[in-house]
Amino acid sequence: DQQVKQNSPSLSVQEGRISILNCDYTNSMFDYFLWYKKYPAEGPTFLISISSIKDKNEDGRFTVFLNKSAKHLSLHIVPSQPGDSAVYFCAASVGSSNTGKLIFGQGTTLQVKP
Amino acid sequence: DTAVSQTPKYLVTQMGNDKSIKCEQNLGHDTMYWYKQDSKKFLKIMFSYNNKELIINETVPNRFSPKSPDKAHLNLHINSLELGDSAVYFCASSPGTGIVETQYFGPGTRLLVL
Numbered sequence: 001d002q003q004v005k006q007n008s009p010s011l012s013v014q015e016g017r018i019s020i021l022n023c024d025y026t027n028s029m030f031d032y033f034l035w036y037k038k039y040p041a042e043g044p045t046f047l048i049s050i051s052s053i054k055d056k057n058e059d060g061r062f063t064v065f066l067n068k069s070a071k072h073l074s075l076h077i078v079p080s081q082p083g084d085s086a087v088y089f090c091a092a093s094v095g096s097s098n099t100g101k102l103i104f105g106q107g108t109t110l111q112v113k114p
Numbered sequence: 115d116t117a118v119s120q121t122p123k124y125l126v127t128q129m130g131n132d133k134s135i136k137c138e139q140n141l142g143h144d145t146m147y148w149y150k151q152d153s154k155k156f157l158k159i160m161f162s163y164n165n166k167e168l169i170i171n172e173t174v175p176n177r178f179s180p181k182s183p184d185k186a187h188l189n190l191h192i193n194s195l196e197l198g199d200s201a202v203y204f205c206a207s208s209p210g211t212g213i214v215e216t217q218y219f220g221p222g223t224r225l226l227v228l
Contacts, residue, residue, distance in 0.1 A: 043219025
């Protein structure tokens with residue numbers, strides 16, 4: 001039973017255009033969401049997060065949108081750069097558990113073409 | 115200077131063997147984790163320790179046993195290895211277990227059981 005899903009295994013965009021990565025979740029108890037980025041042969045690195053009390057969080061070229069009613073979040077990268085080519089993982093947490101437990105999706109591979 | 119390191123990076127072994135994967139963090143964090151990335155690419159939490167105390171223990175076979183000799187180390191010992199144990203294992207650490215804490219991942223250990 002996968003509580004966090006990224007239904008697009010891959011995405012290819014042109015440099016300078018917008019990349020939109022999507023993530024769906026099923027557990028309404030999740031109240032904190034994160035995106036991690038992973039390069040080959042490296043571990044995931046934290047990118048951006050959002051609390052369930054917000055519907056948008058922005059950090060430079062990266063913006064995460066949260067739609068609680070649809071149990072959906074998305075990561076927008078504008079403008080996309082070749083260095084953004086990586087696997088992007090969505091993750092969710094139940095904050096009240098205070099265990100640090102993260103539930104990850106299976107990742108979306110983003111390729112940004114020069 | 116590597117923040118979270120894992121040894122070995124690659125491990126090829128026969129079914130039935132016992133093996134250990136070591137993890138060390140030099141970030142001064144209190145919490146450490148083990149994740150397994152299976153063939154479907156989902157990153158799944160296995161264990162976490164906070165100040166050497168077991169916090170998360172997911173449904174993992176008893177053949178897997180974490181050992182935390184101190185706050186900076188969390189090793190994973192696997193007995194009687196099976197084909198299905200083949201995966202990439204990631205160690206991670208965080209300052210604590212609060213939801214706002216980001217987790218810092220090691221580069222992963224690729225385990226192949228033949």
